[in-house]
Amino acid sequence: IVVRDCHVHHTPGSGIRFNKADYILVENNIVANTTWWSSSAESAIVIATAQHIDELDVVKFLYSGNEVYNNWNFMEFCSGEGGPVGNQEGSEEDVYGNCDVYTGGIIDGQGLYVTRNNQTYLHGRMRFENNIAFNNGFGGVVYHKTDRGELVNNLVFMNGAYPGQSNYTGLTVNTVDGLLVQHNLVWARDNDDYGIKNNGNARNIVARGNYLVGRTQFGEA
Numbered sequence: 393i394v395v396r397d398c399h400v401h402h403t404p405g406s407g408i409r410f411n412k413a414d415y416i417l418v419e420n421n422i423v424a425n426t427t428w429w430s431s432s433a434e435s436a437i438v439i440a441t442a443q444h445i446d447e448l449d450v451v452k453f454l455y456s457g458n459e460v461y462n463n464w465n466f467m468e469f470c471s472g473e474g475g476p477v478g479n480q481e482g483s484e485e486d487v488y489g490n491c492d493v494y495t496g497g498i499i500d501g502q503g504l505y506v507t508r509n510n511q512t513y514l515h516g517r518m519r520f521e522n523n524i525a526f527n528n529g530f531g532g533v534v535y536h537k538t539d540r541g542e543l544v545n546n547l548v549f550m551n552g553a554y555p556g557q558s559n560y561t562g563l564t565v566n567t568v569d570g571l572l573v574q575h576n577l578v579w580a581r582d583n584d585d586y587g588i589k590n591n592g593n594a595r596n597i598v599a600r601g602n603y604l605v606g607r608t609q610f611g612e613a
Contacts, residue, residue: 397419401422406438408436409437409440412442414445421459427465428464431467432469437504439453441512443512444513444516447515449540456522465498465530506518508536509539510537519544521543529552531558532548535565536564536567543572545574545576547577552580562579563587563588577603588609
């Protein structure tokens with residue numbers, strides 16, 4: 393599937409999203425002013441619960457040359473009964489997804505986002521290259537619960553625009569095994585923010601040749 397040269401804007405939820413997919417090219421698109429009016433924790437360009445259709449160890453998701461900006465969540469995430477995260481409707485637990493009680497604020501509205509793939513996508517690689525992500529609500533690029541990735545030559549700057557509660561406003565990884573982070577230019581919103589952040593359970597990360605304004609948890613920059 394190829395999504396190319398589109399201008400996606402002012403959608404209440406995600407701009408471009410693939411679930412349960414394989415072999416996807418998203419190239420030279422503008423995704424702006426999306427994700428504002430949903431309580432489903434939306435992000436601008438999303439890959440979730442991908443499913444491999446063969447066992448080749450090659451790049452099968454390629455996101456290249458996209459411009460992604462002003463994608464914010466104005467509404468807190470409400471998972472509802474049986475939701476994929478939280479599942480605490482009606483309880484008094486202060487947990488993400490229980491929007492009547494949760495005190496952690498809005499922590500979504502990413503620019504480029506992959507999530508919940510490492511149990512369903514066992515063969516193949518995902519690559520983000522030559523993308524520009526700025527002024528998104530939370531992180532510019534977030535690689536979450538997904539293995540075998542390549543984040544190369546992206547420009548990520550001044551994210552964490554709304555609600556501005558994060559101290560990792562650049563490129564974030566979480567629950568990842570095998571990731572190349574190379575030749576990215578990342579400018580965190582504040583000097584004490586993380587430009588490149590390990591939010592936990594990140595293994596076999598190669599970070600090299602990146603230029604950062606902000607902090608990093610992956611050695612060479």
